[in-house]
Amino acid sequence: MIYLDSSATNPVDPRVKESMWPFLEEEFGNPSSKYYTLAENAKNAVQNAREQVALLLNCLADELIFTSCATESNNFVLKGIAHYYRDRGKHIITTKVEHKSVLETCEFLEGEGYEVTYLNVNEYGRVEESELLNALRQDTILVSIIWGNNEIGTINHIEELAKSVKGKNKDIFFHSDATQVIGKVKVDLNSVPIDFLSLSGHKMYGPKGIGACFIRKRELGLRTRITPLLHGGSQEDGYRSGTLSVHNIVGLGKAAEIAREEFDSHVHHLKELEKIFLDELEKSIPSAIINGDMKKKIPGIINITIPGVNNELIIRSLKDKFAISTGSACSINEPSYVLSAIGLNSFMIRNSFRISLNKFIDKNDVKEFIKNLNISVRAYSI
Numbered sequence: 001m002i003y004l005d006s007s008a009t010n011p012v013d014p015r016v017k018e019s020m021w022p023f024l025e026e027e028f029g030n031p032s033s034k035y036y037t038l039a040e041n042a043k044n045a046v047q048n049a050r051e052q053v054a055l056l057l058n059c060l061a062d063e064l065i066f067t068s069c070a071t072e073s074n075n076f077v078l079k080g081i082a083h084y085y086r087d088r089g090k091h092i093i094t095t096k097v098e099h100k101s102v103l104e105t106c107e108f109l110e111g112e113g114y115e116v117t118y119l120n121v122n123e124y125g126r127v128e129e130s131e132l133l134n135a136l137r138q139d140t141i142l143v144s145i146i147w148g149n150n151e152i153g154t155i156n157h158i159e160e161l162a163k164s165v166k167g168k169n170k171d172i173f174f175h176s177d178a179t180q181v182i183g184k185v186k187v188d189l190n191s192v193p194i195d196f197l198s199l200s201g202h203k204m205y206g207p208k209g210i211g212a213c214f215i216r217k218r219e220l221g222l223r224t225r226i227t228p229l230l231h232g233g234s235q236e237d238g239y240r241s242g243t244l245s246v247h248n249i250v251g252l253g254k255a256a257e258i259a260r261e262e263f264d265s266h267v268h269h270l271k272e273l274e275k276i277f278l279d280e281l282e283k284s285i286p287s288a289i290i291n292g293d294m295k296k297k298i299p300g301i302i303n304i305t306i307p308g309v310n311n312e313l314i315i316r317s318l319k320d321k322f323a324i325s326t327g328s329a330c331s332i333n334e335p336s337y338v339l340s341a342i343g344l345n346s347f348m349i350r351n352s353f354r355i356s357l358n359k360f361i362d363k364n365d366v367k368e369f370i371k372n373l374n375i376s377v378r379a380y381s382i
């Protein structure tokens with residue numbers, strides 16, 4: 001099987017697996033227990049992982065809390081801010097191309113009386129600064145904008161957008177869902193003035209069931225409080241109760257360390273494969289159209305329309321040898337609202353699919369895929 005659906009999930013890096021084993025075997029202590037060695041070992045391992053993630057993002061270790069996934073981080077941030085700061089205002093701004101875990105949380109909050117503005121994006125799927133600034137109101141409490149899109153790979157100018165919002169009103173919180181960009185795009189939280197960020201382990205060759213949330217400290221090192229999603233034992237400084245998933249946290253830390261150390265070679269590999277992919281595609285299937293922006297994009301995510309070729313038929317015809325996708329695994333039964341937002345009609349959307357590359361495949365895999373794709377396209381063209 002040649003796996004080309006890395007935006008959905010990834011194989012776990014063998015070094016990550018190795019780092020996790022001791023915490024599934026002899027090092028099973030609860031990091032919240034006190035004084036004895038087993039507990040201290042678990043606590044130290046969690047702290048080490050927190051520092052590994054902080055180094056990758058260039059933030060402080062105690063600006064990070066561990067969650068179960070990016071869906072949880074997004075829910076936690078949006079609901080947490082809305083509820084904690086409800087007296088400041090009830091207006092939230094987001095975009096039409098967010099992941100469902102942001103969009104459906106916003107819809108939930110609308111049901112509670114909050115007002116949400118869903119920004120349009122341009123033909124590349126990018127938020128325009130002027131649209132965002134026009135949408136700001138006196139009662140806006142939060143702006144949430146995806147860093148890089150999971151279906152088309154377009155990257156937003158998060159630094160500029162955050163600076164403009166803060167320039168208008170520094171009390172408006174800025175959150176970004178960075179799930180798809182970690183390890184593929186430089187994220188330096190020392191220079192990007194956002195307050196919250198979400199990420200997920202399994203998108204960066206770590207395990208499933210672990211995510212993190214960055215919460216920027218305020219002046220004088222004070223924590224920014226928001227309403228917790230999970231109440232209980234006060235773990236994670238009361239932000240997120242529940243016994244920590246130590247093995248998963250260790251795995252996320254190791255994945256972050258590898259992502260930082262191998263960032264350049266990883267990006268180089270993905271870009272090289274992408275170039276081969278696009279060259280081969282153009283040669284074999286010249287009618288193929290690439291959606292999104294080819295300039296400022298997440299390396300390795302390629303969204304393609306082949307007019308007259310149904311995406312489901314293509315995916316099914318290739319399924320025994322290749323894993324590719326129509327788009328987000330989290331909204332698999334609906335036509336892509338992301339492609340719709342960048343102007344594709346329903347015919348074109350039904351003829352579109354996503355390829356997402358990863359570090360475990362090579363140029364022969366890519367060539368093999370294009371060869372097979374070409375055969376399927378010829379068989380299923382209408």
Ligand code: PMP
Nearest residue numbers: 069070071099150177179180200
């Ligand atoms: N945000 C984005 C942009 C994603 O691509 C995904 C995963 N498809 C998520 C959030 C949710 O991540 P998780 O699977 O960790 O909940």
